[in-house]
Amino acid sequence: MKVKKWKLASFLLPCLLLFALIYLAPMCMVFGSSFFEWKAGGVFKFIGLDNYINAFRNDARMLTALKNTGIWVVLQSVVHVMLGTVIAFMLSKRKKGWKVLRTIYMIPNVVSAAALAVIFLNVFNAQYGIINSFVKTVTGKPFMKNWFFDQNSAFITVTWSWLLYTGMIIILVLAGVLSIPEDVVEAAKIDGATDMQINMKIRLPLIRTIIGTCEILAATSMLREFELIYLTTNGGPGDTTLNLPLYLYKTSMTDNNYGYANMMGVILIIAGVIVVSAINRLFKMNEADY
Numbered sequence: 251m252k253v254k255k256w257k258l259a260s261f262l263l264p265c266l267l268l269f270a271l272i273y274l275a276p277m278c279m280v281f282g283s284s285f286f287e288w289k290a291g292g293v294f295k296f297i298g299l300d301n302y303i304n305a306f307r308n309d310a311r312m313l314t315a316l317k318n319t320g321i322w323v324v325l326q327s328v329v330h331v332m333l334g335t336v337i338a339f340m341l342s343k344r345k346k347g348w349k350v351l352r353t354i355y356m357i358p359n360v361v362s363a364a365a366l367a368v369i370f371l372n373v374f375n376a377q378y379g380i381i382n383s384f385v386k387t388v389t390g391k392p393f394m395k396n397w398f399f400d401q402n403s404a405f406i407t408v409t410w411s412w413l414l415y416t417g418m419i420i421i422l423v424l425a426g427v428l429s430i431p432e433d434v435v436e437a438a439k440i441d442g443a444t445d446m447q448i449n450m451k452i453r454l455p456l457i458r459t460i461i462g463t464c465e466i467l468a469a470t471s472m473l474r475e476f477e478l479i480y481l482t483t484n485g486g487p488g489d490t491t492l493n494l495p496l497y498l499y500k501t502s503m504t505d506n507n508y509g510y511a512n513m514m515g516v517i518l519i520i521a522g523v524i525v526v527s528a529i530n531r532l533f534k535m536n537e538a539d540y
Contacts, residue, residue: 277519280512280519281516284301284302284509284513285297285299287509289508289509291506301509301510301513304510305513305514310489312497312514315496318405318492319493319521322409325409325472326412326468326469326472327468329413330414330416331468333414333416333419334418334419335419335423335461337420338419338421338422338423338427339423339427339449339453341424342427355415355417355420356417356421358415359415359417359418364481366411367477367482368481371398374398376394376396377394381397398482398483404486405490408483411478411482412475412478418467419464419467422464423457426457426460430456430457434452434456435448459534462533465532466526466529466530469525470522473495473521475493476493476496480499494514494518498518
């Protein structure tokens with residue numbers, strides 16, 4: 251029985267209207283206003299590409315924010331996903347206590363960013379933090395390093411606040427590994443394949459699209475990372491830990507320069523599209539696993 255086109259359209263129309271109002275209209279406004287000088291109390295003036303030219307030629311903070319964002323995207327895509335994949339393969343052996351470890355790794359993913367920020371501010375506290383206390387105990391000398399507000403350590407300290415917490419990656423990869431048919435693995439063992447060969451040449455290729463999905467989630471999470479940086483260092487000291495979302499926030503909410511902030515929003519959108527497209531092509535996401 252054929253369904254009439256107008257009936258299909260009537261079902262799709264509410265979704266399309268919601269999408270247009272909630273996503274499409276604001277996105278068009280962001281793109282359009284990025285070509286204007288738009289400040290609180292000022293004139294809404296068309297300036298063409300001046301915001302973009304100024305950002306890449308004259309704005310050192312913009313370049314620093316782009317650099318930091320790029321570094322974090324790469325670290326999250328490589329180290330974060332790789333660590334989660336390795337742990338997932340270890341847990342797939344189903345050794346004693348593997349379910350407990352799986353739950354432990356998920357805890358940071360269910361704790362709010364504000365709570366995690368407070369936890370890390372205490373862990374790295376200069377006076378009573380666990381890290382400084384440990385160093386003091388080992389060396390026997392006073393040690394009061396202010397990790398989050400020292401230019402030599404702020405970037406790596408903020409990075410450690412999320413880099414090792416791979417609970418979501420572990421769950422996704424583990425689900426993929428455990429879904430691989432046992433007869434495929436058994437056939438490889440009968441042919442004399444070692445565990446390493448099975449992991450590298452059978453399991454990894456078969457969960458390619460899952461790992462690609464994890465890469466997309468990890469990379470895009472760094473394109474919108476805001477809370478932990480804002481609550482721990484606020485982009486400091488100086489601009490050491492400034493990233494693009496935080497700079498966008500400061501430009502719009504503190505400087506009231508909405509046109510310039512929307513230009514950064516456009517750059518973030520374009521960066522997200524490029525990253526997702528590159529990962530899709532690299533991992534051949536449109537091709538079947540089997």
